[in-house]
Amino acid sequence: MGVPVTIRLQEADFDTAREIAAMSAGRTDVGAVVSFSGVCRGGPDGDAIDGLTLEHYPGMAEAEIGRHVAEALARWPLMGVTVIHRHGRIAPGENIVLVVTASSHRGAAFEAAEFLMDYLKTRAPFWKREERAAGANWVDAAAHDDAAAARWTKS
Amino acid sequence: MGVPVTIRLQEADFDTAREIAAMSAGRTDVGAVVSFSGVCRGGPDGDAIDGLTLEHYPGMAEAEIGRHVAEALARWPLMGVTVIHRHGRIAPGENIVLVVTASSHRGAAFEAAEFLMDYLKTRAPFWKREERAAGANWVDAAAHDDAAAARWTKS
Amino acid sequence: MKVVYFAWVRERVGKAEEIVEPPAEVSTVGDLIGWLAGRGESYAHAFEAPNVIRAAIDHAHAPPQTVIAGAREIALFPPMTGG
């Protein structure tokens, strides 16, 4: 029996609550569930973001997330992994991404969720375009995200 | 305007979904929400746990959790913290504890949630008693939990 | 001075709380644990390994060398296992 894995790319919003509940429903072997929700920020007053458009590379996005989930399963004793990433138009306050990890102990669940988020940020083929009153612009990649991802590289 | 903080000790179960949703509802400044759910495990076949009873020290438990939440708020730029810890009888598959942290960036939310969990495990006055077919026994403190908590100590 | 017990310390002592009046030379948490251990068989069992006993004074953690003068409530309990 394998570990339950859910990977979904979708335009529609998702129900974080349902995804977390599904991870431990009807099971008594899961001791720890960690979730990460990435939410579209509206930006500070005076520089308000009206929303995001997320472009993605269909086919590669699924493949790349699948590879990282497989690596997480190999590195930590996980009992379930869910990754959902939206694409298309996303309004401030709406969900962008969800990662849920389950394990019998909390350390594995926390580390695997951070690992998956660091890789989604830097290796999954998605590109954010911010819309402001002054116009739209592509978000620059952040050096601190590359640094975060680099800490998982085996030396 | 302070950061919204919720601390609750209760016998009743809680709704993880509602607590996470409350953290970002009606706000567009929150970019990252991390949740940790600790769930009562049933134990492996042949050594099944029928449930837990959680004893706590009323008054001190609230005070101790409050001190750790205050420390988390001082160490990380958080936009919300929720800690809920149950006491009394808890059946396998039921929630024991929930920590939810919100921030504008994911690193702070992940670190603060781990910090709070490590301290709840080792410093909050709760004691678990496991019930098995062969009888009940108090759970021993785990050395790895002390080690996990020690990594947050300022040197 | 009110002393409260939790988990297996409470079970071994056989009560959840009591008022005690230790002599003046019992000045620290560690002294109190040692003094209680001498009060009879159930106390000796509860406090047979003083180094595993944790303490709080008025709802705040207190290491063994903490002076107990002025305490309203002293709690004695095993290492915590919450979360």
Added chain:
Amino acid sequence: MKVVYFAWVRERVGKAEEIVEPPAEVSTVGDLIGWLAGRGESYAHAFEAPNVIRAAIDHAHAPPQTVIAGAREIALFPPMTGG
């Protein structure tokens, strides 16, 4: 050979995908980027900073030195900003 573009690379080139037939001396991803940059003003703009361009061959990340022979689909895009 099919080439696909994303985000501001797609906007600058002015198309999402095309079929290209580079000469035989274009053997790596880096060579391809350099060759595309010479195809006109919009390409020159898209590939003006080759070191920031990321590539994938058949849905897997491919560094600049990767040989492109046998590729079905080569993607060129800016650093990713998902999550």
